[in-house]
Amino acid sequence: MINNRLRAAAMFFVLTCWVAATAPRSLGDAPLVGTNPAHWRVTWISDPSTTATVSWSTAKQGKTHQLRYRVKGKTDVQGTQLARSGRFTGGNVELYYHHARLADLQPSTAYEVQLSSDGNDSPWLYFVTAPVDDRPITLLHGGDSRSDSAMRRKMNVMMAEMVTDSYANNDNADDLLALAHGGDYIVTGTNMQLWSVWLSDHELTTGSDGRMLPIIPARGNHDKGKPFNEVFGFPDEDPNYYAIDLGAQVRLVTLNTETSTAGDQAKWLDGELASSRPRYRWLVAQYHRPAFPAVKGPSTALQSWVPLFEKHNVDLVCEADGHNIKRTVPIRDGKLDETGIVYIGEGGLGVPQRTPKDDRWFLESPGMADQGHHVFVLTFQEDKLHGKCVLLGGKIRDQFELKVRRNFEQDPVR
Amino acid sequence: MTRLNSPQVVSTLEHSPDLLWLLRIVVLVQCVGLAGLYFFAGFESESDVYGYLYFDHGWPESVAQRIDDIGVIACLVAGLWVFLAGLGSAPRRMTSLVSLASLVTAFVWFLVVSLAHMIRGEPFASLSLGEHAVRYTVPLALAIIVVHQVWNFRASGTQYRWSMSLLAIASSATFMVHGYKAIVLYPAFTDLILLSDANLLGLGLSQSTSETILATIGIIDIAVALLLIATRWRVIAIYMAVWGLVTSISRLTAFGFAAWPETLIRAANWGAPLALVIYHGKSTTTVSTKDD
Numbered sequence: 066m067i068n069n070r071l072r073a074a075a076m077f078f079v080l081t082c083w084v085a086a087t088a089p090r091s092l093g094d095a096p097l098v099g100t101n102p103a104h105w106r107v108t109w110i111s112d113p114s115t116t117a118t119v120s121w122s123t124a125k126q127g128k129t130h131q132l133r134y135r136v137k138g139k140t141d142v143q144g145t146q147l148a149r150s151g152r153f154t155g156g157n158v159e160l161y162y163h164h165a166r167l168a169d170l171q172p173s174t175a176y177e178v179q180l181s182s183d184g185n186d187s188p189w190l191y192f193v194t195a196p197v198d199d200r201p202i203t204l205l206h207g208g209d210s211r212s213d214s215a216m217r218r219k220m221n222v223m224m225a226e227m228v229t230d231s232y233a234n235n236d237n238a239d240d241l242l243a244l245a246h247g248g249d250y251i252v253t254g255t256n257m258q259l260w261s262v263w264l265s266d267h268e269l270t271t272g273s274d275g276r277m278l279p280i281i282p283a284r285g286n287h288d289k290g291k292p293f294n295e296v297f298g299f300p301d302e303d304p305n306y307y308a309i310d311l312g313a314q315v316r317l318v319t320l321n322t323e324t325s326t327a328g329d330q331a332k333w334l335d336g337e338l339a340s341s342r343p344r345y346r347w348l349v350a351q352y353h354r355p356a357f358p359a360v361k362g363p364s365t366a367l368q369s370w371v372p373l374f375e376k377h378n379v380d381l382v383c384e385a386d387g388h389n390i391k392r393t394v395p396i397r398d399g400k401l402d403e404t405g406i407v408y409i410g411e412g413g414l415g416v417p418q419r420t421p422k423d424d425r426w427f428l429e430s431p432g433m434a435d436q437g438h439h440v441f442v443l444t445f446q447e448d449k450l451h452g453k454c455v456l457l458g459g460k461i462r463d464q465f466e467l468k469v470r471r472n473f474e475q476d477p478v479r
Numbered sequence: 480m481t482r483l484n485s486p487q488v489v490s491t492l493e494h495s496p497d498l499l500w501l502l503r504i505v506v507l508v509q510c511v512g513l514a515g516l517y518f519f520a521g522f523e524s525e526s527d528v529y530g531y532l533y534f535d536h537g538w539p540e541s542v543a544q545r546i547d548d549i550g551v552i553a554c555l556v557a558g559l560w561v562f563l564a565g566l567g568s569a570p571r572r573m574t575s576l577v578s579l580a581s582l583v584t585a586f587v588w589f590l591v592v593s594l595a596h597m598i599r600g601e602p603f604a605s606l607s608l609g610e611h612a613v614r615y616t617v618p619l620a621l622a623i624i625v626v627h628q629v630w631n632f633r634a635s636g637t638q639y640r641w642s643m644s645l646l647a648i649a650s651s652a653t654f655m656v657h658g659y660k661a662i663v664l665y666p667a668f669t670d671l672i673l674l675s676d677a678n679l680l681g682l683g684l685s686q687s688t689s690e691t692i693l694a695t696i697g698i699i700d701i702a703v704a705l706l707l708i709a710t711r712w713r714v715i716a717i718y719m720a721v722w723g724l725v726t727s728i729s730r731l732t733a734f735g736f737a738a739w740p741e742t743l744i745r746a747a748n749w750g751a752p753l754a755l756v757i758y759h760g761k762s763t764t765t766v767s768t769k770d771d
Contacts, residue, residue, distance in 0.1 A: 212534055252534075252599075289602040323602070325666040327673035328686025362522040365670045368677075368734060417534055419525075420544075 092275055093221075093268030095187065097160075097261065100127035102180035102187040104264035105271070107279040108297045109243055113195035113309055114172035117279065118298040119180070120164045122264060126152070127183040132165035137175035137191050149298075154291040155257035164298040172197040177275075190275040193242075199313040201238035201447070203231065205278075206351060207440040208247025208385025209412025211287055214262055216438055217415025219457055221269035224440060227455070229272045238444055242311060244270065244278050245319070247385030247410055248285025248353035255290035264296065281309065283319045285353040285385065306330050308337050315445045316345040320352035326369035334370060338377035346469055347445045348379045355384035357408045359391040359421035359434045371396075374406050378470060378477040380450060383441070387411035389421040390439050390454055392463055394432040397477075401427070404477040407467060409452065413439040433463055495639065498757045502621040503565045505750030506585055509614060510558025512743025513589070517551045520740045526551070527595035535599070550588045557581035561621070575628030582622035589615035603660055610656040613747035616649035620754070643758050646751045647707055650719055653748060654704035657726075661697025664690050671726075674733035707755075716755040723749030 095103035104122035119132055130148040135141060148163035163182065170176060173196040180187040196202065205224060210217045224244065231241045251259035270278040282297045284305045294303055305321040318337060324330065341348055354364030356371050364386075374382060375397050384391075389411045397405030411421075413436075421434035428434040438457040443450065447469070454463040468479040517526045525547050532543035560581045564574050593611040597604050620642035627638065661668055672689040676682050684692075700722075707715045727748050730741035 286601055323666065325669040325673070325686055325689075327670045327677070328689060332686075358522070358524075361524040362516075363734075363737075365667070365674070365734075368674050369670065417537075417540075419533075420540060422523075425522075 092188070092190070092225075092271040092273055094265055095268060097122065097124050097265065099123070099125050099185070100182040101185045102163075102182050104261070104268065105180060105187060105190060105277065106264070106267055107192045107277045109195070109279045109281050109309060110297065110299065110307055111309065113243070113279065113281075113311065114197045115170045115194065116166070116168045117170065117176075117192065117194065118164050118166050119178050119192075120162060120296075120298055121148075121180045121182070121187065122153075122261070123161045123163065123182045124159065126150075126161050129184075130163040130165075130182045132167075133179045133181065134167060134176050136171075137177045151295065153257045153260070153295050155255045155260070158257040158261060160257055160261055162295050162298075166298070170194050188275060190271065190277050192277045192279055195242060195310070196312045197310075199447075201444060202312045202315055203239050203241050203442060203444040204311060204315075204317070205241055205244040205440050206247065206383045206410060206443060207244065207412065207414040208283075208285070208353065208383075208410060209249040209388055209416040210246070210263065210266075210414035211249050211252045211259075211416050213415050213417055214266055216417075216457070217263070218266050218269055220414045220438055220440065221266055223455075223457060223459070224270050224278060225272045227440075227442070228270075228276060228278055229274070232276075238446060239442075241278070241442070243281055244440075245281040245317060245351050245383065246283060246414070247351055247383060247412060248283040248322075249287045249385060249412065249416065250282075250285070250293075250296075252287055254285075254288040254293055257292055260292050260296060281317065281319060281351075283352050283385070284321050284323050286323055289323070304330065306333065308341065310345075312445070314346035316341045316348050318348070318350040320350060320366070320370065322352050322354040322364050322366055326365045331369045331373065335373050335376075338373055338379065342377045346447070347381075347450060348377070349381045349383065349443075350374065350379055351383040351410075353384070354386045355408065355411065356382070357384070357391075357393050357396065357425075357427050358387050359389050359411050359423070359425065359428060360387045360419045371406075378404075379406055380467060380470065381443070381452070382406055382408045384408055384410040385412035387421070388413065388416050388419045389434060389436045390462060391421060391428055391434045392432055392452075392454070392465060393427040394429070396427055404479065407465070409441055409454075409465075413437060435462060437462060495758070495761055498639075498754060498761070499621070499624065500565060501750060501754055501757060502617060502624070503562050505746045505754075506582070506618050506621060507558040507562040508743050508746035508750075509589075509617070510554045510585060512740045512746065513592075514551050514555040515740030516744055518548060518555070521737055523740075526592050527599050528592055530599055531595040550591065554585050554588045557585045557618075561585075561618075572629060575625060578625055579622055579629055582618045582625070585618035586615050586622065589618065603665065606656045606659070609652040610660075612649035612652040613646070613751040614744070616645050617747045617751055617754075620645050620649075620751075639758065643755060646754055647711065649747075650716075650723075650751045650755065651704040651708045653751075654700045654707075654719060658697045658700030658702075658704060661693045661700060663697075664693055668693055671729045671733045675729050678735075679732045707752075711759075713756060713759040716752045716759060719752035720749045720756055723752055 097103040100123045102121040106120050108118040130150050132146045133142045135143040146165040148165045150163045153160045175193045177189045177191040179189050228241045231239045251263050308318040356366040391411045393408040394401045395405035418436035423434040439454050443452050450467040452465045453461050456462050471478045529543045529547040532538040533540050564578045593607050596607040623642045669689050676684045727742045727745035730738040
């Protein structure tokens, strides 16, 4: 009798361990067959507190593509949004995109969505809109997820877990809002086959509870051609630079290093920063090719944008492209200056890593450079910005803090 | 209008020291630019050869980096050798053999870098073999001329003609690709104009004005590329040499002195057409002398 109970207990224990070990840590890899919705994603390219683009793909063209949505926890469908659909450009792959543009959403609200193509429905997924009030917010930043699907998938699963963990605790400040992606999703931007793999892999950023991680995309040098706009729901000829609010006090400017940096974009940036600086506690920029690179030569951002960042006292700049980890010293006028701007990033969402040239002056202590698959976690608080670089596996490689500028309207001193 | 490659003069171009010197200097300068860009300048990085081996084929990073460095250093040594060997009065056979090997090395490496760039996924990379044609053709053209020193025969007009024909085709290809990129408003070219204006001229050009200028430049580039092949007019080569120099220097005017390797590596952009100008000048002189 006792033996039977022990045996049953042992079996229960083993079964429990097996279930725990094999339970999905993220929700993804939807089969791309017929008009079955797959490649689901949420993109933020305009006010993320009230709008979102929910996108998916189908292998066949289909006829009716729509999205059902409701506030999470409610059973009634709040609305149905027809999708803008089309065939992806690039190669012989037959693949169709569907973008449902949601507007008039409520801030800080979880919305459940179900993607439907010709009666084939996805599971109910959800995402949370950005807040509009002044509260601490946390953002992921990374770049360069090309060339190594296996590592990319691991990074995506890790990010899904990080999102889940951030909401599991009682600390609201660390709740992960979105992923700012600095570009270079795949190696050849005109190859839709590669995009298809990336999109399947990106599904893995969805948590096991169906929570989707919104992406704020920047265009990289490998993301040439039309598919980039088709993947993220930009209009066809969109220049791919824009600015969005993440809460009441954080302004994120996404720039495009793959078009003219010195012309209209610089003019737009100057105006954007001039109007944003007095209104936001935190002013952050992201783009692909670095002005202060850890391995390559500087991009035209150095001439076109850095003077504007310094003129308007941007707080933090996130770069990609180099395939390594870096955090520069604060830089102003081409030298270390405590009032200057820190540049982080360089890209490690799956791409093989380069050895950084850490003897460059702006990477020397208190700056840093290293290599490893990674993502940056940026927490914007009332008095400080806390950043950490998390390696694949969860180890923290670097941490830093930036104090809020003393008077962020005028005074560059922190 | 005088033309290159007039049949009655090529046979008299058996020795042309200033032309040889120009080509030697261009090879040296572009090799220094290559080495600065990929080995020793402040912002040195790795070429696409490294990227091709490491990222596209999964070679160990240290091996890819070593191969990249070896190629660049070999080019630098080759450029220096070719230049210094020219200082000697009567080159020995072994010296000439090393010069030939150096030129072939430079030709091969510039070609490999160009091919690696073409294979990788950058915008317009598929055109790089044409765009960089002058870079790998100048060492090849010089090699064709100096090959006689190895086997102790005199350089003939035929060798010069082949060399100059290669340079004409390469110059035309480079201008053709640049012209195409300009016409489709390649953003980096737009920024060269805008940043050069901001740093140097202060005209306050707008992006649309800059793009209009760029498109015009592109049309001219393609026109001169076609005219060079079709007519071989000397004035075309003169324009290309001047414009090639201006565009090379535009890296400095746009990005500052730190961009010196970008300027030097483009030495063949003006050097190849200038070689045609000199060659053509000699042809004209020879024709005049004969006519007299």
